[in-house]
Amino acid sequence: MSSIIQLLPDHVANQIAAGEVVQRPASVVKELLENAVDAKANDIKLIIKDAGKSLVQVIDNGVGMSVTDARLCFERHATSKIRAAEDLFSLHTKGFRGEALASIAAIAHVEMKTKQEQDELGTHLAIEGGKFVSQDVAVLPKGTSFAVKNLFFNIPARRNFLKSDTVEHRHIVDEFQRVALAHPNIHFTMYHNGSEMFNLPASNLRQRIVNIFSGKTNEKLVPIQESTEIVGIQGFVSKPEFAKKNRGEQFFFVNDRFIKSGYLHHAIMAAYEGLLKDGCQPSYFIYLDVPPNTIDINIHPTKTEIKFDDEHALYAILRSAIKHSLGQFNVAPVLDFDRDSNLDTPYEYEGKEASMPLIQVDANFNPFGDPDPAPTKSYSSGSGSSYSGSGSSYRKPEPSNWESLYVGLKQDTETITDIQDIQFESEEVTGSLFNDKEIEEAIYKTYQIHKKYIVSPIKSGMVIIDQQRAHQRVLYEQFLANMTVNQASSQQLLFPLNLYFSSQEIILISELQLSLVNTGFVFEEVKEDHVVISGIPVNVTESEVSILLEQLLSDLQDEIPESSFSQNDTIAKSMAKSLAVKTGTYLTEREQENLVNGLFACKEPNVSPFHKPTFITMSVEDLDKKFAV
Template identity: 40%
Template sequence: MADSIQLLPDHIANQIAAGEVIQRPASAVKELLENAVDAGASEIRLIVNDAGKSLIHVVDNGKGMSETDARLCFERHATSKIRQIEDLFHINTMGFRGEALASVAAVSQVELRTRRHSDEMGTYIEVENSEVLRQEPCASSPGTSIAMKNLFFNVPARRNFLKSNAAEMRHIIDEFIRVSMAFPQLFFSLSHNGQQVFHLEKGSLKQRIVQILGNSYNAKLVSVHEQTDYLNIQGFVGKPDAAKKTRGDQYLFVNNRFIRSAYLNHALMQAYHDLIPADSFPMYVLFIDLNPEHIDVNVHPTKQEIKFEDEKIVYAFVQAAVKHALAQFSITPTLEFDIDAGIQQSDAVSKPFTAAQQSAASNSDLFQTFSRANQAHFIEKGNSSTVSGTDQIPDGGLQNWKDFFEPALRSSTDNSSTEAQYDRSPGFDWEQPRKKWQLLEHGDLLQIQQQYIIAPSLPGFLLVNQQLAHERILYERYAAALVGKPMATQRSLFPVTLDLSPTDATLMTELLGDMGLLGYLIEPFGQNSFVVQGTPADVLQGNEKSSIEKLLDQYKHFSSDVKFSRRERLIRSLATQHAIRPGSQLSQREMRQLVSDLLSCAQPNITATGTATFIEFNHEYLARLFGN
């Protein structure tokens, strides 16, 4: 029999190795930008076409390469950073594995122009499928220009797995931001299809943060600066009111290298404990500098995961530094109370407390009881009376509640177990439970705490969460609009201009088509700007900008779940954003319409995320509660 083990050809081995490093256009962008930083460049320009699928071009004014180095840099494991094994534990550069350019050359067509400052002529090299096609001297500016064209042209299966241009562009912007955020002292620019997306002048870290994340952060940053013998921590964290529903604006760097660390992120979250809601995430841009001997950066191909020699001490330092910064700026939790709107209208609150009223109050027995010494043991003598439970009910109160419950209890003929669980599958016939949940035609609905609705039904009553119920209604309405008749658009009398960050602008471009079906009429208006010409009817005039900004934030929150399609994430975001908020006072007509619309839904008892929209209280369950 013939031998079955054989060596792979070089071009196949290179493509397999490239799969670890170059997973999408953004991966190549990261590697090329980091090489430009390591070359000592002060200006780095990134040009991409078709979200990097047809062109990724990086131009820098770094030290450049000699003719020999230019040829050798495309070989696997070729690097200027490592000479011996000990060098792995003293790495202060971005790249060091020697696989970046080899991986790029294995899956694209590459053109390299480079010249050292001391040379008169530069070097031009053309590589395709890991094979050098041409090498010759050329006229070139000092530094390096490398262009990779037609990514994955020789691996069609990999190219087919790439996402839409808008989605891939968002990944490229993310990588560009991570590198440019780490080096604010360098100039960076990014252009896509001939349009400039970023133009970042050299400056301080705070200036770079504001340039990238937007002017809204200018007054929301708290400086962090701690120096110890083991490590130094510096950067900025956001004030609690800058917290968002997504993790998007969180950047952690170790020795200027962007990393992901759930462990250190937990330290940050603990520093904000009780300062922000549990479902919100703080903004931070933090740099941790420590001896390279105390970390191992060679644990992941993309180098975004590292190992610390002592994770616990880093955790403690990070948490303490952020807490100290927040305390220094007197940022403390504020107490919030839910106050019934009716209380605000009462005479005791709205009318002044006159001098006569103050005198009468101070002379009252109640006031004297609480103001004299040993008041805890003082009992005012007087006529005592026995108050029965029924004496406390206002006139007509008992009868009103009896009228409210009795028709429902009399109509209850269902003797089935109250613990029956209804199948939530789409094919389930909801007609049977709907008959149980049918709303009574007569009898008022009752709103509690401006958040819940008590609705009389045939077997008893339903306790409805008005926000979750509205979410379910809107979700089904939007889902139907995407596959059937588009929703009506309410034209704005005065169109609103929306200025977004480059990341959000790219996301908005991706969503424009589907948002049009859902009633939004939004048109591009120059770089990173859009004009809102119309919105769905349930968006109040004047709230268009806030509504769309919150929608994008909510969409990014749902984007972390890969099992959802783009449309599913969009309609969930819209339903969550446009639903009635707790604290909204509803009229009888509005409450009845809301509950009726809910019970008409295809799946009325749960939201799209599986949360119950109402709780059913029938006669048997109520009797069991009271031991009858």
């Protein structure tokens, strides 16, 4: 019997490894940028076309590679970062497994140009599907250039699983921002389809954050600084009033490596306890510096998760550091809001004891005695004071002309001479508690229960309506109808609104601008870091505009629908969710009736836009069963 276990060919093994390393074009961007950082480059360029599907190119001015290294770097498990197994616990670089370039070369057309500073000529390599096509010498500048073209050209199934260009481009920007934030001392530039998207000169950490997210980011940041034997913490968190619905601007870096940690995120949320609105998330840029031998970064293929030796201590230190910073910069509220700093104890009196005042009491003082026309007073000098009198008393003088206070008042009271002259209003005695008119009005009256449900009687029993879901359905169909027929009503603002967003959020708003205009928004300008809105839908208040747009951007964080109908549907759902009356809101009788009438005038009143029931009916028979003994 022949053996059934065989070794895989190299090109098959590389394609399997590529499934872990290269999930989308953003994975290629991450690996190439980290290699450029490890090459000690101080100027890195990223060039992409068609959201990385056609081209991903990274150019750096690092140390470059020799001819032998240029050929060897595409072999599996070939790396310059590790010599022994012990090196895994003392890593100071990004990539160390040696699988990235081999995996990328197995599923794309790769062209590499590299040259070391001391060499006169460089090396030009071309690889297609893991096979070397050409190797030549070339006149090149110092550094390395990797061009990855036609990603997944030999695996059509993987290429079909890629999302739209908008989604893939957003993932690439996320990876670019993570590497750029981890290394503010490096000059990064990014180009997409020939246009410059980011130009981040070398700067300090705060300036790098402002350059990436633009807008009014600088005034949102609160610095954090803490140093202990376990961890060194620095970075910035946002002020509570700038918290958003989405979790876009949240970054953890451990030894200049981006990570994701729900445990550490919980520590930050604990520090903000009582300062944030429900559902809001703070922005933060936290940089942790820990000894390399206390972490294990080899537990996840993408290296975005890290195992810490002492997570509990790290949790406590991080939460305390953020609480301290929020209090130090007067971000957290204090108990005495009207405290006058002029009343604080001066520093020179800090060690002194307070002297007690001396009080002397006259034992002969009688408040009921005869008044003394000339009482004697004496005051003691120094820190105490005293008062002495000769048993005097004080009486309030009585006015002599008190009768004059009542002169001129009219006597409006009338004296009733005969009690039989009093007439009483006659009352009609009926045989029922309510008259017919009151009974007729009560049949159509609605009632609100616990500020959550609306009860309306019907012939067969009653209808119990969830006010929030019902209002969502009404608003959803209104917005969808307005966007479909392009006849939305808009109210002009006396003063236009300036709303600031990050560069990625501005891109999303630009793509959805036409659909938002059809709902009633009027955009005067859409700039790189803010938008100017001069008109809003009629059922939207000015204070709700920023909340509505933030909720919309949060809902579209994963993907923007390609078709216009899907875009309209998503926008209508998001706006209905933001503007619908919430549970706990009191509704007047007129508002309750309008909501009930509007719900049953909808095309699909049974369910909300999110496919949840809006009402239930309870018949008289059901009520009878409840009372049955």
